[in-house]
Amino acid sequence: MMFRRASRAIRIGDVTIGGGAPIVVQSMTKTDTRHAQATIDQIRELEECGCQLVRVAVPDREAAQAIPAIKRGIAIPLIADIHFDHRLALLALEAGVDGLRLNPGNISDPEHVKKVVSAAKEREVPIRIGVNAGSLPKAQEPEKPTVERMVDAALGHIQLLEGLGFELIKVSLKAFDVPTTIEANKAIAQRMPYPLHLGITEAGTPRRGVIRSAVGIGTLLSQGIGDTIRVSLTGDPQEEVIAGYEILKSLDLEEHGPTLISCPSCGRAEVDIIGLANAVEERLLKIEKPIKVAVMGCVVNGPGEARDADVGIACGEGRGVIFRRGEQVCTVEERDFLEALMAEVEGI
Ligand code: SF4
Numbered sequence: 001m002m003f004r005r006a007s008r009a010i011r012i013g014d015v016t017i018g019g020g021a022p023i024v025v026q027s028m029t030k031t032d033t034r035h036a037q038a039t040i041d042q043i044r045e046l047e048e049c050g051c052q053l054v055r056v057a058v059p060d061r062e063a064a065q066a067i068p069a070i071k072r073g074i075a076i077p078l079i080a081d082i083h084f085d086h087r088l089a090l091l092a093l094e095a096g097v098d099g100l101r102l103n104p105g106n107i108s109d110p111e112h113v114k115k116v117v118s119a120a121k122e123r124e125v126p127i128r129i130g131v132n133a134g135s136l137p138k139a140q141e142p143e144k145p146t147v148e149r150m151v152d153a154a155l156g157h158i159q160l161l162e163g164l165g166f167e168l169i170k171v172s173l174k175a176f177d178v179p180t181t182i183e184a185n186k187a188i189a190q191r192m193p194y195p196l197h198l199g200i201t202e203a204g205t206p207r208r209g210v211i212r213s214a215v216g217i218g219t220l221l222s223q224g225i226g227d228t229i230r231v232s233l234t235g236d237p238q239e240e241v242i243a244g245y246e247i248l249k250s251l252d253l254e255e256h257g258p259t260l261i262s263c264p265s266c267g268r269a270e271v272d273i274i275g276l277a278n279a280v281e282e283r284l285l286k287i288e289k290p291i292k293v294a295v296m297g298c299v300v301n302g303p304g305e306a307r308d309a310d311v312g313i314a315c316g317e318g319r320g321v322i323f324r325r326g327e328q329v330c331t332v333e334e335r336d337f338l339e340a341l342m343a344e345v346e347g348i
Pocket of ligand 1: 263264267296
């Protein structure tokens with residue numbers, strides 16, 4: 001069992017974050033929040049792939065007014081992302097959001113901060129303080145290293161909330177730069193008890209963003225730091241959720257859906273193993289069972305891995321042997337590889 005930093009538990013709707021609860025995978029919609037139905041449709045797709053919490057941008061009044069309809073159309077807790085305008089935070093709270101992402105230090109009037117905090121307290125709605133390296137206050141000791149400035153900024157926002165008797169806090173410190181994100185989170189983890197939301201901000205398109213996120217988030221999780229994760233990608237938000245679970249599965253922190261074990265293929269392969277692995281991966285997206293499925297290209301390393309998986313295929317010249325829980329089930333022709341393997345997966 002991996003060591004995990006002890007953090008305080010908070011509840012966002014019916015989801016617990018921190019306090020040793022399983023790490024929560026979340027995402028953010030990319031639709032215009034004012035278009036409630038489009039936003040609901042995207043959130044439903046996210047729910048289907050296991051997203052546990054979702055955040056929507058609330059840039060104006062109309063977006064805040066769409067929240068009740070969105071809430072009615074979805075099953076997972078909803079977080080409103082607010083910047084600067086306390087009126088939008090109040091509207092979002094009245095509309096029934098389960099969480100806020102808001103930096104109290106960015107609201108200039110302390111009376112306005114008080115109003116938001118008291119409305120959040122009354123409804124027991126947590127607030128995430130989110131510090132991004134790219135938007136640190138310019139006046140704030142520019143000579144200090146970025147990591148220290150990020151930590152100082154987060155602690156400043158935390159003090160503001162604590163000063164108002166509010167402790168339903170979640171914190172994130174994100175940067176595009178992976179080492180900065182890692183160092184900032186390690187530093188803040190020692191200086192406050194609240195749960196941490198991890199992510200690499202502006203990580204990029206899926207090809208690179210998934211890797212940057214996996215390295216950053218994975219490094220921190222492997223050190224016991226982090227209570228909820230969001231993989232930020234310039235792409236379909238479902239990819240964010242799929243990547244999030246792959247990170248957790250890689251560290252044995254979560255069992256979620258199938259795990260595909262596939263060989264990279266090489267000059268020994270006598271079938272299109274890359275095509276087969278991609279087709280199997282696509283089909284496995286619809287399967288919820290936490291099973292291991294192996295797709296192997298030849299008789300050298302194939303049978304061992306295929307036998308160790310719950311279901312596996314070891315391919316040879318034009319034919320493949322299917323294994324189920326270590327037992328050889330049948331030999332199939334190349335044209336039947338996919339269907340025969342999936343029939344075993346579905347039957348297990
Ligand atoms: Fe090559 Fe066989 Fe290994 Fe696949 S399992 S990479 S085909 S040696």
